[in-house]
Amino acid sequence: MSVIQALDIGLALLVLAVAGWTIAAREAFASVVGYVAYGLLLSLVWVRLFAVDVALTEAAIGSGVTGVLLISAVVRLRKTEAPAAAERPGVVLRALAAALCTVVAAALAAVVLLMPDPGATLAPEAGQHLGELGVGNPITAVLIAYRSFDTMLEKVVLILAVIGVWSLASDGNWGGVAGPRRGARPEGALAFLAQLLPPLGIVVAIHIVWVGANEPGGAFQGGAILAAMALIVLMARLTEAPEIRRRWLRLALIAGPAVFLVVGIAGFAIPGSFLAYPAGWAKPLILLIEAFMTLSIAATLPMLVIGPPDRPPS
Amino acid sequence: MNVAIDIFTIVAISAGAVFFMAGTVGLLRFPDSFTRLHALTKADNLGLGLIVLGLLPQASGLLGALKLVAVWVLVQLAGATVAQLIAHALRRKGPPT
Numbered sequence: 001m002s003v004i005q006a007l008d009i010g011l012a013l014l015v016l017a018v019a020g021w022t023i024a025a026r027e028a029f030a031s032v033v034g035y036v037a038y039g040l041l042l043s044l045v046w047v048r049l050f051a052v053d054v055a056l057t058e059a060a061i062g063s064g065v066t067g068v069l070l071i072s073a074v075v076r077l078r079k080t081e082a083p084a085a086a087e088r089p090g091v092v093l094r095a096l097a098a099a100l101c102t103v104v105a106a107a108l109a110a111v112v113l114l115m116p117d118p119g120a121t122l123a124p125e126a127g128q129h130l131g132e133l134g135v136g137n138p139i140t141a142v143l144i145a146y147r148s149f150d151t152m153l154e155k156v157v158l159i160l161a162v163i164g165v166w167s168l169a170s171d172g173n174w175g176g177v178a179g180p181r182r183g184a185r186p187e188g189a190l191a192f193l194a195q196l197l198p199p200l201g202i203v204v205a206i207h208i209v210w211v212g213a214n215e216p217g218g219a220f221q222g223g224a225i226l227a228a229m230a231l232i233v234l235m236a237r238l239t240e241a242p243e244i245r246r247r248w249l250r251l252a253l254i255a256g257p258a259v260f261l262v263v264g265i266a267g268f269a270i271p272g273s274f275l276a277y278p279a280g281w282a283k284p285l286i287l288l289i290e291a292f293m294t295l296s297i298a299a300t301l302p303m304l305v306i307g308p309p310d311r312p313p314s
Numbered sequence: 315m316n317v318a319i320d321i322f323t324i325v326a327i328s329a330g331a332v333f334f335m336a337g338t339v340g341l342l343r344f345p346d347s348f349t350r351l352h353a354l355t356k357a358d359n360l361g362l363g364l365i366v367l368g369l370l371p372q373a374s375g376l377l378g379a380l381k382l383v384a385v386w387v388l389v390q391l392a393g394a395t396v397a398q399l400i401a402h403a404l405r406r407k408g409p410p411t
Contacts, residue, residue: 189398193391200388 008048015041028081032070039063052216053139056208060224061301068231068305134283136214143218144286148275152264155257155293158300162253166244169308175245176313179234179306187236194236201229209294213283219256219290223297230302241306243313249299256296260289319371326368333361347404355397359390 018041022034039062046055077084089097126138126146133145143151169176205225212218234241242249263285264275271278277285340353366386373379 187399187402189395189402193395196391 011041011044011048015045026085028074028077029071032067032074035070036063036067039067053137053218053221056216056221057224060221060228064228065224065301065305072305072307132279132282133277133286134213135286137212137216137218139216140212140218140286144289145277145282148260148264152257152260152275155260155296158297158304159253159257162300162303165304166308169244169310172312173309174313176243176309176311178241178244178303178309180310190232190236191238194232194238197232198229201225205229205294205298209290212290213286219293220297223294224301226294226298227301227305230298231305234302234306241302244303244309245313249303252295252299253303254296256289256293259292263289323368323372326364330361330364330368333357333364337361348401351397351400355393359393362386362389 015038018034018038022031022038025031025034039058042062043055043059046052046058123138126142130136130138130141133141135141135144166178205222207222208217208225209219209222210217212222233239263277267274267276267278334357337354337357340357341350344350344353363386366382369382370379373382
């Protein structure tokens, strides 16, 4: 067994152990910390599987944004934690839950173990037409060209999620500053980081979107970095979140899917079918869509994390 | 020349790993949160610094080397800030026990 194999097995065991610990942890906060560590380990697994694009997304969304979201949920649920822990479900309910989990796990295991070897693959076809699209990264080609319909609908789902979060606001607070009311005094160290990091983060994010055409990266990863910068600034209380009635905010939220849709419908007129790119125009159109999608993702993720407004508009 | 560079890389990365180990031992063994924080942040910054130093000669060109240094600087910045924030939160909760 080579060193690399031993490291891979160690990594797999570590992922399983952290997953088990996350489920077994009694306190919600400990469980969330376990989940974040699990996400970071999982992104290492994706790197080992040579899926760097997935690894970037997993680190940014799976453990980063979701981690912040879960920690704020834990803080809100703290009051109910003790009574909830005191309630123990009955034996029948627990047995049913165990049976359901076993069936799901067995079905997943069967699917993985019964997969044909070598598996069915579309990778050669995906690589064949990269030249016509003008992109070198087959994953970007799948996301923005071959399966662009799925990607567009994903962005629409993100907007639906924001609408869901906002709809939790009470009537009086509708249109107000997003997120809960915060203390007045910014924390020194965090404020310093929030002033220092965004210029760097914006450059890195644009770089990641730009290289996404040929190397791992793209709109989602770049947008997630921009969203992280916005969240640091909001958490350090350097500025208030925007009021959710602002027109520019709403335009930023829908810009990505809207541009995607316009290009898609224009596809009916010129090449002849929905979301088809006219020959020779694929690369500029892909860049246009990616730019607006980055903007929308950068606006959507912070809005999801900071939550509904809890004070009326001024 | 190549062998000398490889030996330098191995020595520097091993030294970095020792610092990570020391930080982890400190995290597990030190008596209170402040000393645990101290062990973790100091040792990890040095440990990562040595690993980056060891990887520099192996980097693909100047740009790759600069990226490695940038990773180290950003981790230092984040680590130092988070250590300050945790220490602040601990101080607000009361004296260390």
